[in-house]
Amino acid sequence: MKKNIAEIIDISNEIYGKGLVSGKAGNISARFKSEIGDVVAITPTLKSLSNLNEEDIVLVDLDGNILTKGKPSSEVNMHLEIYKKRPDVNGIVHTHSPYATGFAHSSKKIKRYEGFGEIKVPYLAEIDYQKPGSDELANNASEGLGEEDVLVLKKHGVICVGKNLKEAELLAVFVEETAKTQFVTYMLNSVEDNI
């Protein structure tokens, strides 16, 4: 368990350092097995992911019972619904990373560039806006994710999931880079070539 908590703190620092989260936004979690069943370790509410301590990380069970001190992220239900629907997922990273979130606030979709595996559909999955922290968001996000590993939350941000937290982090980095590349492509295509 200590190892899981240490990993959450490390990855929180990494995604903050990479600019995927800023201020007090964003939240991440990891699921692990314990003698009482599945336990989810999640980042706290109203704290920056930049300098968390061990005691800031909150443990909850899949029913949302808080097992330690502290208050979990306001998006804890969204994380729990995803874990309940996806037994293969053990790590979740939710960010408002700027380029991907720019797309989320626009009418444009993020393309599935090379690197997302086999391209069966041209764009990343997305769901319409629901109030952050609401049951509607928790339900729609876990439904909308389906078997995908990335979900764009319109007018909000992005969720990336993985078989472990590191995989979810790598995906969050890749999604942001993809959105940045697509943005640059749109910009370049929109200007006249004056050479």
Ligand SMILES: [Zn+2]
């Ligand atoms: Zn959010």
